[in-house]
Amino acid sequence: MPSTPLRTDPPAHGAQPVTGLRERKKAKTRASIRSHALHLFKEQGYAETTVEQIAAAAEVSPSTFFRYFATKDETVLDDLIDADTFRIMVAAPVELNPIEAMQYAVNRTFARMTDEMLDLEITRNALIQSVPELRKGVMAEINRPIELLTEAIAIRLGRPTDDPDLRLYAGAAVGALMTLTQARDEPRAAMTSLGELIGRLDRVLHLPPA
Amino acid sequence: MPSTPLRTDPPAHGAQPVTGLRERKKAKTRASIRSHALHLFKEQGYAETTVEQIAAAAEVSPSTFFRYFATKDETVLDDLIDADTFRIMVAAPVELNPIEAMQYAVNRTFARMTDEMLDLEITRNALIQSVPELRKGVMAEINRPIELLTEAIAIRLGRPTDDPDLRLYAGAAVGALMTLTQARDEPRAAMTSLGELIGRLDRVLHLPPA
DNA sequence: ATGCTTTTGATAGTGACTGTCATCTCTTAG
DNA sequence: CTAAGAGATGACAGTCACTATCAAAAGCAT
Numbered sequence: 001m002p003s004t005p006l007r008t009d010p011p012a013h014g015a016q017p018v019t020g021l022r023e024r025k026k027a028k029t030r031a032s033i034r035s036h037a038l039h040l041f042k043e044q045g046y047a048e049t050t051v052e053q054i055a056a057a058a059e060v061s062p063s064t065f066f067r068y069f070a071t072k073d074e075t076v077l078d079d080l081i082d083a084d085t086f087r088i089m090v091a092a093p094v095e096l097n098p099i100e101a102m103q104y105a106v107n108r109t110f111a112r113m114t115d116e117m118l119d120l121e122i123t124r125n126a127l128i129q130s131v132p133e134l135r136k137g138v139m140a141e142i143n144r145p146i147e148l149l150t151e152a153i154a155i156r157l158g159r160p161t162d163d164p165d166l167r168l169y170a171g172a173a174v175g176a177l178m179t180l181t182q183a184r185d186e187p188r189a190a191m192t193s194l195g196e197l198i199g200r201l202d203r204v205l206h207l208p209p210a
Numbered sequence: 211m212p213s214t215p216l217r218t219d220p221p222a223h224g225a226q227p228v229t230g231l232r233e234r235k236k237a238k239t240r241a242s243i244r245s246h247a248l249h250l251f252k253e254q255g256y257a258e259t260t261v262e263q264i265a266a267a268a269e270v271s272p273s274t275f276f277r278y279f280a281t282k283d284e285t286v287l288d289d290l291i292d293a294d295t296f297r298i299m300v301a302a303p304v305e306l307n308p309i310e311a312m313q314y315a316v317n318r319t320f321a322r323m324t325d326e327m328l329d330l331e332i333t334r335n336a337l338i339q340s341v342p343e344l345r346k347g348v349m350a351e352i353n354r355p356i357e358l359l360t361e362a363i364a365i366r367l368g369r370p371t372d373d374p375d376l377r378l379y380a381g382a383a384v385g386a387l388m389t390l391t392q393a394r395d396e397p398r399a400a401m402t403s404l405g406e407l408i409g410r411l412d413r414v415l416h417l418p419p420a
Numbered sequence: 421a422t423g424c425t426t427t428t429g430a431t432a433g434t435g436a437c438t439g440t441c442a443t444c445t446c447t448t449a450g
Numbered sequence: 451c452t453a454a455g456a457g458a459t460g461a462c463a464g465t466c467a468c469t470a471t472c473a474a475a476a477g478c479a480t
Contacts, residue, residue: 022426022477050466061429066468132350139349140342146389167393168386169414175385176378179356183377204379206416232446232457260435271460276437 030068033058037075042123046076046131076127077137085109086148090155098153099201102173107195125191146174157210165208173201240278243268247285252333256286256341286337287347295319296358300365308363309412312383317405335401356384367420375418383411 036057040049051072055065069075089105096104113121128134149170154161180197246267250259261282265275279285299315306314323331338344359380364371390407 025477026427051468052466062468063429063431064427067427070468072467136346136350139352140346142349142352142388143392146385165413167389168410171389172382172386172411172414175356175388176382178352178385179377179381182353200378201382203375203418204382204416206414208413235446236458261437262435272437273460273462274458277458280437282436 029058029060029064033060033065033068034075034078037072038120038123038127041076041127046127046134073134073137076124076134077141080124080138081141081144081148082109083148086152089152092156094156098156098169098207099173099198099205101152101156102149102201103195103198106198110192110195122191142174142178146170149173153207159210163210169205169207172205176201176204239268239270239274243270243275243278244285244288247282248330248333248337251286251337256337256344283344283347286334286344287351290334290348291351291354291358292319293358296362299362302366304366308366308379308417309383309408309415311362311366312359312411313405313408316408320402320405332401352384352388356380359383363417369420373420379415379417382415386411386414 033054037049037054040054040057051065052062054072054075055062058065069078085105088108089101092101092104110118128138146167147170150163150167151161153159153170154163154166157166159166177197180200181194243264247259247264250264250267261275262272264282264285265272268275279288295315298318299311302311302314320328338348356377357380360373360377361371363369363380364373364376367376369376387408390410391404
């Protein structure tokens with residue numbers, strides 16, 4: 001919390017905030033720590049990897065590690081919920097119903113990803129599935145996607161964002177989706193077939209009219 | 211895991227396992243630790259209370275504390291998901307539909323509780339709502355109630371326990387219920403009006419026929 | 421270069437949790 | 451009633467995530 005922020009971060013719109021020279025190094029450090037952390041986790045396991053090791057691998061001090069990531073699990077869980085996907089959902093063709101719009105957005109998100117991004121996602125997902133502590137962390141933030149989904153549906157349907165039925169519907173959708181993805185054994189399948197899984201939601205969900 | 215369990219715990223039926231003398235002391239110690247922990251949490255806050263303090267208050271060593279509770283938060287979260295409620299749900303009058311049966315079971319569970327049990331629940335609930343780490347712990351076990359609910363509905367309807375539609379339905383129900391209870395500000399209301407909240411589920415849920 | 425801010429590393433904690441081992445206390449066989 | 455075995459306890463030492471503090475270093479502007 002700087003006292004006189006002469007040049008703070010731009011309001012975080014869709015466009016890239018014109019990288020400000022010094023901040024590039026920070027982004028690089030952050031990415032480096034994250035990357036080294038994930039590699040180490042994959043090689044030695046999550047619990048077996050200490051923050052000290054990660055810091056050493058990324059060539060920073062442990063102090064610095066904690067300046068970039070508040071907790072060890074943040075290296076895995078950060079950015080997990082992709083706000084972009086919900087933005088795509090909002091912008092999906094109007095004739096799609098909410099569930100179809102979700103499918104559209106998810107499929108499109110996967111299509112946008114490069115192979116290495118997909119690999120990263122899969123690694124991450126495998127970690128989350130296998131390490132209880134990480135699974136815990138994901139669940140803890142379950143409200144975020146519910147919130148985002150509520151909002152996305154509200155915008156699409158021109159309904160108020162605080163419509164209780166919408167929130168209820170979104171909560172049910174996320175809950176159902178959660179059970180669907182967790183039922184899968186292989187992490188790869190759960191991820192790539194996400195679009196298909198969403199299609200099953202309308203078997204049990206029903207959106208009450210405004 | 212004793213090598214020769216001459217007298218292990220009975221198969222845990224509904225009836226009370228005839229308490230075996232020494233085990234009574236263990237139960238007492240466990241209850242004591244838990245009670246002291248909750249009181250301290252309420253007085254000084256969760257993070258501000260150390261395991262050492264709890265152990266001291268309960269007059270055991272820190273080592274012993276960890277023999278009874280694997281983690282600090284287990285003192286709060288243990289026994290949170292009440293399997294009995296689901297048992298009551300299974301036994302609810304046949305003419306009730308799944309949602310009505312849930313309401314029936316929840317209301318009955320509250321009715322069974324003594325005042326101090328209710329107080330305990332409310333304290334616990336307030337803690338969970340206010341301490342992020344505890345909330346995390348609850349979310350982590352979200353699968354348990356989904357599982358139990360799936361099973362309860364399956365039994366009531368005479369459908370197979372692994373019916374994917376039922377699991378989906380249960381997941382949606384729990385997800386929706388979660389958002390409903392979290393929307394509330396005052397913990398007391400969220401708990402005691404749980405039965406009423408469940409009634410709203412059928413606004414968005416719909417169980418596909420077998 | 422000279423000030424200023426921001427980032428960094430070193431250091432010293434705290435507290436949850438683990439593992440080990442000797443002691444002590446029940447329980448049961450004899 | 452007692453001895454032996456099993457289980458429970460406490461003391462101790464250690465690991466590791468995470469916090470707080472402070473001085474040195476590096477980026478940036480004038």
